[in-house]
Amino acid sequence: MKNNPRKLLVTGGAGYVGSVVGAHLLAAGHQVTVLDDLSTGFREGVPDGADFVEGRVQDAAKVLDGSYDAVLHFAASSQVGESVADPAKYWHNNVGGTLELLDAMRESGVGTLVFSSTAATYGEPASIPITEDAVTAPTNPYGATKLAVDHMISGECAAHGLAAVSLRYFNVAGAYGAYGERHQPESHLIPLVLQVAQGRRDAIAVFGDDYPTPDGTCLRDYIHVADLAEAHLLALDRATAGEHLICNLGNGSGFSVREVIDTVRRVTGHPIPETARPRRAGDPAALVASAQRAHDRLGWRPTRTDLTDIVRDAWTFAQSLGEDAR
Numbered sequence: 183m184k185n186n187p188r189k190l191l192v193t194g195g196a197g198y199v200g201s202v203v204g205a206h207l208l209a210a211g212h213q214v215t216v217l218d219d220l221s222t223g224f225r226e227g228v229p230d231g232a233d234f235v236e237g238r239v240q241d242a243a244k245v246l247d248g249s250y251d252a253v254l255h256f257a258a259s260s261q262v263g264e265s266v267a268d269p270a271k272y273w274h275n276n277v278g279g280t281l282e283l284l285d286a287m288r289e290s291g292v293g294t295l296v297f298s299s300t301a302a303t304y305g306e307p308a309s310i311p312i313t314e315d316a317v318t319a320p321t322n323p324y325g326a327t328k329l330a331v332d333h334m335i336s337g338e339c340a341a342h343g344l345a346a347v348s349l350r351y352f353n354v355a356g357a358y359g360a361y362g363e364r365h366q367p368e369s370h371l372i373p374l375v376l377q378v379a380q381g382r383r384d385a386i387a388v389f390g391d392d393y394p395t396p397d398g399t400c401l402r403d404y405i406h407v408a409d410l411a412e413a414h415l416l417a418l419d420r421a422t423a424g425e426h427l428i429c430n431l432g433n434g435s436g437f438s439v440r441e442v443i444d445t446v447r448r449v450t451g452h453p454i455p456e457t458a459r460p461r462r463a464g465d466p467a468a469l470v471a472s473a474q475r476a477h478d479r480l481g482w483r484p485t486r487t488d489l490t491d492i493v494r495d496a497w498t499f500a501q502s503l504g505e506d507a508r
């Protein structure tokens with residue numbers, strides 16, 4: 183139990199990362215209200231013990247009644263491909279929604295924000311590992327909208343003394359108890375490979391095997407969602423009035439698409455057939471984080487860095503979903 187329990191609004195707390203962070207906040211003794219419109223989240227994702235308000239981020243003013251200490255903001259549209267096909271949806275939901283949230287926070291006197299940002303704000307990296315000083319040149323509207331929100335938050339910190347931390351996630355994976363990854367449609371590598379192991383797909387498509395990487399497939403920095411959650415609790419404690427701290431969250435090591443597939447083979451015992459496909463548009467060859475700043479400023483160190491452990495937790499969660507919930 184924490185010595186200073188706080189009253190927190192968690193937007194998007196019925197989604198993958200929001201539900202896991204919400205569960206960690208509750209376990210630490212905080213009081214949590216989840217605001218989620220269930221457009222991509224699930225009612226069962228709202229962590230046990232949280233209050234739940236079904237609504238959009240734009241409804242935050244109706245919830246923030248002057249009694250809240252901080253907001254953790256996860257609600258967003260987050261599919262890269264969809265953002266290319268329907269950019270306006272991303273500018274409305276991610277930028278427009280956050281603008282209204284920031285207004286509501288200012289008007290009700292909430293002085294602390296932890297924001298779910300992304301590696302997609304950097305675009306194609308000039309070098310790896312990627313530090314927070316790297317050029318931000320997003321290659322799709324999803325990344326552009328998240329970067330725009332980071333700029334909006336910086337302005338609030340400078341003008342009105344908001345205490346804010348943006349956490350730039352690399353490839354979030356794994357599960358935490360009853361809370362895990364469940365997108366519809368699914369586009370992320372690990373849940374898709376697990377669907378093959380469950381017999382729900384015939385094979386996994388490998389998007390490109392001619393990248394300049396050791397085995398020709400893309401390298402990504404997979405970070406366990408429970409490690410990610412712990413960084414949010416630290417960010418909440420360390421946020422400082424008037425400062426916008428931006429920290430990358432990753433393990434600092436890259437795993438290839440082939441290594442992920444091999445790990446799923448080992449964990450599940452399934453042969454996992456592959457089909458070679460062309461490169462997916464906009465995929466950088468390698469995205470690996472430097473999380474040095476998160477260590478220095480938040481005191482954060484990931485502890486579940488073994489890909490086998492990440493895949494095993496995701497597999498346990500995938501198997502826990504009933505047929506109708508998949």
Ligand SMILES: O=c1ccn([C@@H]2O[C@H](COP(=O)(O)OP(=O)(O)O[C@H]3O[C@H](CO)[C@H](O)[C@H](O)[C@H]3O)[C@@H](O)[C@H]2O)c(=O)[nH]1
Pocket residue numbers: 260262300301302352353354369370371372374386387388389390400401402439462465
């Ligand atoms: O069926 C698939 C799905 C993915 N991949 C490959 O697996 C790797 C990981 O792909 P994901 O879609 O799981 O993850 P991304 O790296 O594309 O996405 C991550 O980075 C994005 C920004 O670049 C967003 O932030 C997104 O939310 C985050 O999960 C990529 O090389 C991709 O090409 C395949 O080979 N086959």
